[in-house]
Amino acid sequence: MRKLKNNELNRISVASFKATPKTPIIVVLDNIRSLNNIGSVFRTSDAFLIEKIYLCGITAIPPNKDIHRTALGATESVDWEYVEDTLELVHKLKNEGVKVLAIEQAENSTKLNTFTPEKNEKYAIVMGNEVKGVQQEVVNASDLCIEIPQLGTKHSLNISVTTGVVLWDLFVKISLDS
Template structure:
């Protein structure tokens, strides 16, 4: 077994990425404080050809040196938009027939492993502040909530880790 070199990874160019068919997932980051978390979400979104990222509230926007450290150029490939009001973003996406789900621990949440996707449907996933999570007002606008099952003592994951887990799971369900 031999480790592949970068030139063997068959990476898309920025132009090829922009023209490629996207995974029908939109990420909404609301009030994310950590610039490194934001960059990491961009990088994961690039890896899975995510359609778009909405940055809301206090979430910083590119260009930003600290976001770039973890995004490694993904801010140039993944489409993104800033809107101060997450409620506005959710409302507009719902009007476009996008199914919007908060990623949060709430009563009656659906565990990620039990969440069933509908083919030919577009999904938006709301991730909230590192301390306070997704706001109740945002949750109230969503079609539902998805919860990542956690068995240990913490019942809390870093926002970039949560995003990676959920994107991978939905990507897998959509493609295999």
């Protein structure tokens, strides 16, 4: 087995990325404070052809050298928009027919491994602040709360890791459904 060289990876250009059909998933970052986490979410969103990222509240926006350092150019490929109020955005998305999933540990949450996306549905996943999580009012307004089952002592994952796990899971489930 031989590792592939960068020129063998068949990477598409930013223009090709923009023209490629997207996975019907939107990422909402609710008051994310770490610039590295923001950059990582951009990079993961690029990998899975995510439709758009909304940066809300205190979440920093590109251009920013610390975001860029982790995103490695994904801020140029993935569509994004800043919206100050996460709750207003959630209401707007729901009015547009998007199913909003808060990614949070909560009463009566649905475990990610048991969640089945509906065919021809668009989803928005809301990722919360590193310390406080998704705002309670945003959880209340969401269609569903999704939780990653965890068995260790910490019962929390970094937001960039959580986003990667959730996007991969949804990407696979949606791709298999197509």
